[in-house]
Amino acid sequence: xxxxYLKLGILSIRANWALSALMxxxxxxxxxxxxxxxxxxxxxxxxxxxxxxxxxxxxQLDNWNxxxxxxxxxxxxxxxxxxxATALLEAGRAHRQVISFKSDRVVQPEGDGVLPxxxxxxxxxxxxFAMFDVPFRYGAxxxxxxxxxxxxxxxxxxxxxxQLFGGxxxxxxxxxxxxxxxRVVGVLDDWHPVPxxxxxxxNPYQGPEAIYTPFSLxxxxxxxxxxxxxxxxxxxxxxxxxxxxxxxxxxxxxxxxPTRADKEAYAQFLDDYVMEQKQLGRFPRDLNNRLxxxxxxxxxxxxVDDTVSVLLALSVLxxxxxxxxxxxxxxxxxxxxxxxxxxxxxLGASKAALFRQYIVEAGLIGVAGGLAGIGMTWLGLRGIENxxxxxxxxxxxxxxxxxxxxxxxxxxIVSALGAALYxxxxxxxxxxxxxxRIQ
Amino acid sequence: xxxxxxxxxxxxxxxxxxxxLRGFSLAVEDGEFxxxxxxxxxxxxxxxxxxxxxxxxxSGVYExxxxxxxxxxxxxxxxxxxxxxxxxxxxxxLIPELNVFDNVDVPLRYRGFxxxxxxxxxxxxxxxxxxxxxxxxFPAQLSGGQQQRVAIARALAxxxxxxxxxxxxxxxxxxxxxxxxxxxxxxxEAGTTIIMVTHELTLADRANxxxxxxxxxxxxxxxxxxxxxxxxx
Ligand SMILES: Nc1ncnc2c1ncn2[C@@H]1O[C@H](COP(=O)(O)OP(=O)(O)OP(=O)(O)O)[C@@H](O)[C@H]1O
Ligand SMILES: [Mg+2]
Numbered sequence: 089x090x091x092x093y094l095k096l097g098i099l100s101i102r103a104n105w106a107l108s109a110l111m112x113x114x115x116x117x118x119x120x121x122x123x124x125x126x127x128x129x130x131x132x133x134x135x136x137x138x139x140x141x142x143x144x145x146x147x148q149l150d151n152w153n154x155x156x157x158x159x160x161x162x163x164x165x166x167x168x169x170x171x172x173a174t175a176l177l178e179a180g181r182a183h184r185q186v187i188s189f190k191s192d193r194v195v196q197p198e199g200d201g202v203l204p205x206x207x208x209x210x211x212x213x214x215x216x217f218a219m220f221d222v223p224f225r226y227g228a229x230x231x232x233x234x235x236x237x238x239x240x241x242x243x244x245x246x247x248x249x250x251q252l253f254g255g256x257x258x259x260x261x262x263x264x265x266x267x268x269x270x271r272v273v274g275v276l277d278d279w280h281p282v283p284x285x286x287x288x289x290x291n292p293y294q295g296p297e298a299i300y301t302p303f304s305l306x307x308x309x310x311x312x313x314x315x316x317x318x319x320x321x322x323x324x325x326x327x328x329x330x331x332x333x334x335x336x337x338x339x340x341x342x343x344x345x346p347t348r349a350d351k352e353a354y355a356q357f358l359d360d361y362v363m364e365q366k367q368l369g370r371f372p373r374d375l376n377n378r379l380x381x382x383x384x385x386x387x388x389x390x391x392v393d394d395t396v397s398v399l400l401a402l403s404v405l406x407x408x409x410x411x412x413x414x415x416x417x418x419x420x421x422x423x424x425x426x427x428x429x430x431x432x433x434x435l436g437a438s439k440a441a442l443f444r445q446y447i448v449e450a451g452l453i454g455v456a457g458g459l460a461g462i463g464m465t466w467l468g469l470r471g472i473e474n475x476x477x478x479x480x481x482x483x484x485x486x487x488x489x490x491x492x493x494x495x496x497x498x499x500x501i502v503s504a505l506g507a508a509l510y511x512x513x514x515x516x517x518x519x520x521x522x523x524x525r526i527q
Numbered sequence: 528x529x530x531x532x533x534x535x536x537x538x539x540x541x542x543x544x545x546x547x548l549r550g551f552s553l554a555v556e557d558g559e560f561x562x563x564x565x566x567x568x569x570x571x572x573x574x575x576x577x578x579x580x581x582x583x584x585x586s587g588v589y590e591x592x593x594x595x596x597x598x599x600x601x602x603x604x605x606x607x608x609x610x611x612x613x614x615x616x617x618x619x620x621l622i623p624e625l626n627v628f629d630n631v632d633v634p635l636r637y638r639g640f641x642x643x644x645x646x647x648x649x650x651x652x653x654x655x656x657x658x659x660x661x662x663x664x665f666p667a668q669l670s671g672g673q674q675q676r677v678a679i680a681r682a683l684a685x686x687x688x689x690x691x692x693x694x695x696x697x698x699x700x701x702x703x704x705x706x707x708x709x710x711x712x713x714x715x716e717a718g719t720t721i722i723m724v725t726h727e728l729t730l731a732d733r734a735n736x737x738x739x740x741x742x743x744x745x746x747x748x749x750x751x752x753x754x755x756x757x758x759x760x
Contacts, residue, residue, distance in 0.1 A: 092636055099625070102624075103623075103624045428622060431622070432633065435608070435609065436608045436610070436685070438602045438606070438637075439601050440602065441605070519582070520608075521576045521581040523614070523616060
């Protein structure tokens with residue numbers, strides 16, 4: 089019977105093509121508006137390191153002002169001090185640990201007439217690449233020894249590598265930054281974590297940095313942080329040394345703890361560490377350390393901002409308006425088809441049979457609306473891309489994955505069926521007697 | 528066999544109550560060809576609607592093949608309509624988007640026959656009404672008489688015991704009306720019980736039995752009175 093209903097549905101859509109086209113358009117526009125925002129939100133809320141979510145933890149220690157929490161009600165600071173970062177890295181109690189920050193450097197490409205340019209560089213300890221599963225095209229990262237020794241090595245992203253050295257393997261080549269030579273040891277493969285979960289400060293949608301250097305090297309070179317930097321009291325001594333010894337927070341710290349037991353042990357270790365520091369007169373607040381998974385950390389930092397949620401609510405409302413419109417069109421169609429309906433009833437169609445026939449037809453309209461809705465979503469995303477063309481990484485925010493395509497079609501079908509229920513109910517209650525009366 | 532006892536049908540609207548049928552009692556035996564005549568608004572269509580299970584009755588008893596139909600639910604009523612009753616309408620009521628073959632197919636689809644059985648029945652019914660050569664034509668491409676033949680084929684396809692016709696020749700010229708009536712006679716002689724509402728007494732006369740409806744009541748008219756009425760018509 090399904091094939092029969094499909095055939096009837098197609099015939100009916102063809103026979104009422106204008107009304108059908110209006111319905112498909114109404115659904116497509118509603119789906120387009122909704123799915124544009126859903127897609128952006130989906131990408132924003134995406135956890136790019138989902139497969140290691142249970143093993144990676146962002147570290148927070150509460151070294152803040154005894155009289156005033158970092159954030160109400162009692163949030164520990166979102167970054168750690170140089171003192172704590174280096175002490176915890178040195179202790180090495182986790183399976184892997186990463187401390188990093190971002191800094192601005194001036195890149196001086198080889199060749200005449202190529203102008204130097206400023207670039208954001210991530211200074212990080214050695215485990216960064218292994219911990220975050222960063223893929224390499226050529227070479228590899230550096231090891232802990234190289235980090236400790238402050239070797240002048242660097243890792244480039246593929247676009248940066250191509251910009252500076254063209255297509256060939258550039259490992260072993262030298263790169264000048266702020267008049268210092270760095271040896272390229274690795275080139276990353278395509279890697280676009282959106283958001284950049286490992287550092288959610290500032291704009292987490294700008295994408296990962298294009299240049300990486302060892303952490304200790306950056307510190308010996310007295311590089312400043314170009315990311316967030318907060319202090320609850322001024323450094324006691326002046327200069328870079330004073331800054332390193334201060335209670336200012338500016339370093340992001342992550343640890344990898346493969347098992348639950350590892351996590352518990354590490355939490356205990358952090359508590360012990362802070363208790364020990366209290367002996368030295370630091371950490372005036374109560375114990376308030378925290379280990380957050382990437383997902384928890386993204387929720388905590390509200391990577392999906394409220395504007396998007398408001399837009400989502402508005403777009404859902406818009407979809408509802410489009411569906412109300414569809415209901416009106418379907419009711420109009422039921423009225424036009426009264427004689428057909430009552431004739432089928434007279435010839436032996438039960439209400440249930442009619443219901444199935446019209447549900448299949450509504451489903452067909454839903455599928456058409458969904459497919460057209462994917463087109464509309466694509467247009468909507470291109471619109472957003474144009475409006476925010478200045479942001480380099482907007483292209484990663486406005487891409488539809490298969491999940492979103494599937495969701496668009498599913499939402500369209502559900503919408504069409506939902507919109508069709510009342511009109512179909514009306515259709516099924518057309519009296520079979522009217523066949524003989526409407527002459 | 529079709530049997531009604533004291534059947535009443537009242538239509539209620541906000542302001543008026545119409546007693547369309549009042550104490551309607553009759554029995555139609557298998558194989559009969561019954562004509563029903565009567566003035567406009569007397570209740571003929573209402574009677575057919577109730578006989579064909581298209582409408583529920585207000586009070587009284589209606590038995591079809593010995594079964595009280597008032598107890599049936601929608602699904603069962605639809606099934607009885609589908610299996611036992613064929614309808615022929617004044618305005619043919621073919622589905623314009625479907626061709627002749629698919630129009631005749633409609634009641635068979637709800638019966639659940641397989642494709643081969645449906646095709647066999649459709650072609651044999653089209654043969655019977657003389658349209659076997661046009662299964663692919665659409666209703667708009669046929670004359671009124673041909674359309675009514677398609678409708679008759681559709682009514683016959685399910686091999687119903689009863690054929691209910693409401694003014695089947697009302698939209699046809701005399702010549703076509705005669706040939707449609709010849710077809711109905713033939714069908715009746717092959718065993719199908721027919722109840723036909725008509726305005727035209729000459730056509731009514733070709734039935735085995737004539738019923739007369741007036742003000743929602745049914746009368747077996749004495750033959751003289753009937754002939755007198757025919758003479759004045
Ligand atoms: N759905 C309805 N609601 C209210 N009254 C109705 C309805 N259907 C029919 N009637 C009334 O019932 C009465 C009988 O109508 P019916 O259609 O059975 O007459 P008829 O004998 O078929 O007439 P005609 O020869 O004009 O077709 C009429 O008075 C009509 O107005
Ligand atoms: Mg009538």
